[in-house]
Amino acid sequence: MRYVVLFVAGAIALCVYMAMCWLLLLYVIAPAAVVVAAVAVAAGAVTALVAAMRVLWGGYRFTSIRKPIDVANSPSPYVRRDYAWPQYFAAQVKLDLDALLRQLRVALAHAWADPVKVVRRLDYRIPLAGWPLLVPVLVAAAGYTVGIFVLAACVVLVGGLITGACWALGLAAVGLLRGLDRAWQLARRAGGTCPRCYEVSLRPAYQCPGPHPVLDRQGQRDLHRDLRPGRLGVLWRRCGCGQRLPTTVLRAAAKLQARCPLCLEPLPPGAAAQTDVRIPVFGAVSAGKTHLVMATVLAMLRGSGVDTADGHSARTVAGYRSIVERGGSAPKTDASQPPVAVTLELRNGRRRAFVHLFDAAGEALADRDQNHELAYLDRARTLAFVLDPFSIQELRDQFGVVRADLFTRANPAREAPEDAYVATVSRLRDHGVDTGRQRLAFVLSKQDLLDQLLGGAAPPPDHDALRGWLLDQQLDNLVTLAERDFRAVRYFLVSADRAAAAGSVTAPFRWLLRGERLTLPEPG
Amino acid sequence: MPFSHRLSRALLSVAILAALAGAGYEADRHGVTARIVRLEHAYVTAVQRLWNR
Numbered sequence: 001m002r003y004v005v006l007f008v009a010g011a012i013a014l015c016v017y018m019a020m021c022w023l024l025l026l027y028v029i030a031p032a033a034v035v036v037a038a039v040a041v042a043a044g045a046v047t048a049l050v051a052a053m054r055v056l057w058g059g060y061r062f063t064s065i066r067k068p069i070d071v072a073n074s075p076s077p078y079v080r081r082d083y084a085w086p087q088y089f090a091a092q093v094k095l096d097l098d099a100l101l102r103q104l105r106v107a108l109a110h111a112w113a114d115p116v117k118v119v120r121r122l123d124y125r126i127p128l129a130g131w132p133l134l135v136p137v138l139v140a141a142a143g144y145t146v147g148i149f150v151l152a153a154c155v156v157l158v159g160g161l162i163t164g165a166c167w168a169l170g171l172a173a174v175g176l177l178r179g180l181d182r183a184w185q186l187a188r189r190a191g192g193t194c195p196r197c198y199e200v201s202l203r204p205a206y207q208c209p210g211p212h213p214v215l216d217r218q219g220q221r222d223l224h225r226d227l228r229p230g231r232l233g234v235l236w237r238r239c240g241c242g243q244r245l246p247t248t249v250l251r252a253a254a255k256l257q258a259r260c261p262l263c264l265e266p267l268p269p270g271a272a273a274q275t276d277v278r279i280p281v282f283g284a285v286s287a288g289k290t291h292l293v294m295a296t297v298l299a300m301l302r303g304s305g306v307d308t309a310d311g312h313s314a315r316t317v318a319g320y321r322s323i324v325e326r327g328g329s330a331p332k333t334d335a336s337q338p339p340v341a342v343t344l345e346l347r348n349g350r351r352r353a354f355v356h357l358f359d360a361a362g363e364a365l366a367d368r369d370q371n372h373e374l375a376y377l378d379r380a381r382t383l384a385f386v387l388d389p390f391s392i393q394e395l396r397d398q399f400g401v402v403r404a405d406l407f408t409r410a411n412p413a414r415e416a417p418e419d420a421y422v423a424t425v426s427r428l429r430d431h432g433v434d435t436g437r438q439r440l441a442f443v444l445s446k447q448d449l450l451d452q453l454l455g456g457a458a459p460p461p462d463h464d465a466l467r468g469w470l471l472d473q474q475l476d477n478l479v480t481l482a483e484r485d486f487r488a489v490r491y492f493l494v495s496a497d498r499a500a501a502a503g504s505v506t507a508p509f510r511w512l513l514r515g516e517r518l519t520l521p522e523p524g
Numbered sequence: 525m526p527f528s529h530r531l532s533r534a535l536l537s538v539a540i541l542a543a544l545a546g547a548g549y550e551a552d553r554h555g556v557t558a559r560i561v562r563l564e565h566a567y568v569t570a571v572q573r574l575w576n577r
C-alpha cells in the first residue's frame with residue numbers, strides 16, 4: 001500500500017513538473033527565445049563587424065603582415081624575388097581575411113563552449129530538472145552563430161568583389177604597361193649591354209637609392225631585379241627600405257642606377273630604354289681591327305652629340321688619344337684578356353643611343369675554345385669584318401718580293417682572309433645565330449699602303465668597284481660566302497691613318513648605324 | 525606597413541560599412557523593415573493574448 005501511495009505521489013509530482021515545464025516553455029521560454037534569438041543574431045553581426053574593423057584599422061595585433069623580407073625569402077627555384085612590399089590586394093588582403101576568420105572562430109568557440117562549461121560545473125540534477133532554461137541558451141548560441149556567419153559572408157563578399165575588381169584593373173594595367181615597355185624596347189631596339197661581361201639585358205637590375213644598411217647592400221637587398229609592373233606594384237613599388245620606386249624599365253632607366261643582372265657592373269644611364277647597337281669587329285690577327293676601332297672612336301668623338309658612355313670607355317679612349325698624340329701604333333690586342341669594349345653615346349635631337357664597339361684579339365676569334373666565350377657576337381645585329389689586303393695571296397705572289405719594304409711596314413695578317421671569316425661565322429652558326437638577319441660591313445684596311453703598292457691600279461673606295469676588285473683577287477669564294485651568309489653586305493676601303501683628315505674611317509659604321517635608323521654626326 | 529596598405533584597408537572598411545548601410549537602406553526602401561516591425565507587433569500581441577488567457 002505504501003508503494004502504491006508513493007507511486008501515485010510520484011506520478012502526480014511528475015505530471016505537475018511536466019505541466020510546469022509546458023507552461024514555462026509556452027509562456028516564458030518561447031517568447032523569450034524569440035527575443036534572445038534576435039538579440040543574439042544582432043550580437044553575432046556586431047561581433048563579426050567589430051572583428052573586421054579591428055583587422056582593417058590595425059587594432060588586431062595578431063594579424064600576419066607579409067613584409068619585404070618574406071617576399072625576398074619566399075622559396076622559388078626560378079626567381080630571386082625583390083625586397084619590396086607586395087601590393088595590398090595581391091597578398092595582404094588574404095592575411096587580413098585569415099585574421100578575421102581566426103577572431104570569429106574564437107568567438108564561436110566561446111559562444112558554444114562557455115555555456116557547456118558553466119552547466120558542467122553545476123550539479124547534474126540542476127540542468128536535468130531545469131532543462132527548459134537551457135533552451136534560450138541554445139537559441140542564443142545558434143543566433144549568435146547565424147549573425148556571425150551572415151555578416152562574415154557580407155564582409156567576404158564585399159572584400160572579394162573589391163579584390164576581384166582590383167585584380168582585374170591591376171592585370172589590365174600590368175599587361176598594358178608591360179606591353180608598352182616591350183613595344184618601346186622593340187621599336188627603339190633597346191637593350192642594356194654590360195661593358196664587363198657583355199650580357200645584353202632587357203631588364204637590368206636597378207639599385208634602390210634609399211637608406212639601406214650595409215648588410216642589406218652586401219646581401220643585394222637594395223637591388224630590384226624585376227621592376228616590371230606586377231604583384232609588387234603596378235605604377236610604383238615600395239622598397240623594403242621605404243623608398244618609392246617607379247615600375248617599368250622606361251621610367252626606372254631615367255631615375256635609377258641600372259646594373260648588369262649577371263655581374264652587377266653599372267650600366268650607363270638610360271640603358272635598356274635607349275637604342276643599343278653592338279658592333280663586333282672581327283678579322284685575322286694583325287688585320288688592323290684595333291687600329292680601325294681606335295680611329296673610328298676618335299673620329300666619332302669629334303662629332304657633336306657623341307660622348308663616351310661610361311668610365312671604362314673613357315679610360316680606353318684616353319689610352320687611344322695618348323697613342324695618337326705619341327704618333328704610335330695601336331698595341332696588339334692581348335688574346336688572354338677579355339675583348340676591348342668601347343661604348344659611345346649618340347644624341348640625335350631627343351633620341352639617344354648607345355653604340356658598343358667590340359675589339360677581340362684575332363687569336364681569340366680564331367680559337368674555338370676562346371671564341372665560345374665571346375657572347376656579344378650572338379646578340380649583334382651588325383658586324384664589321386676587317387680584311388688586310390696585304391694578306392691576299394694574289395697580291396703577295398705579285399708584290400711580296402719586289403715591294404718587300406711595304407709588306408714589312410704593313411705587317412700583314414698571316415692567316416688567310418677566308419679562314420678568319422669562317423672561324424667567326426661558324427662560331428655564330430654553332431651558337432644558333434641567324435646570320436641571315438645580320439648586316440656586315442666588309443672593310444679593307446690599310447688603304448694608304450695599298451695605294452702606295454698599286455698606285456693607279458688601286459681600287460676606288462666604292463662598293464661595286466671594291467667587290468669587283470676582290471673577285472679579281474681570287475676572293476670570289478669569300479665574297480660569295482659573305483653575301484650568302486648575311487642579309488646585307490657592303491664593301492669599304494679605309495685607312496686609319498688618313499682618318500684624321502678624311503673622316504672616311506667612320507663610313508662602315510655610318511652605314512651600319514643607318515640600318516639601325518641612326519645618323520652619325522659628321523666629325524667636327 | 526606602407527601608406528598604400530593603410531589606405532587600401534581604410535577603403536575596404538569604408539566599402540564594407542557602405543555596403544551594409546546600403547543593404548539596410550535598400551531593405552528599408554523595399555519595406556523589409558516595416559514587415560519586421562509588423563511581425564514583431566503581431567508577435568507581442570500574440571504573447572499578450574496568451575498571457576491574458
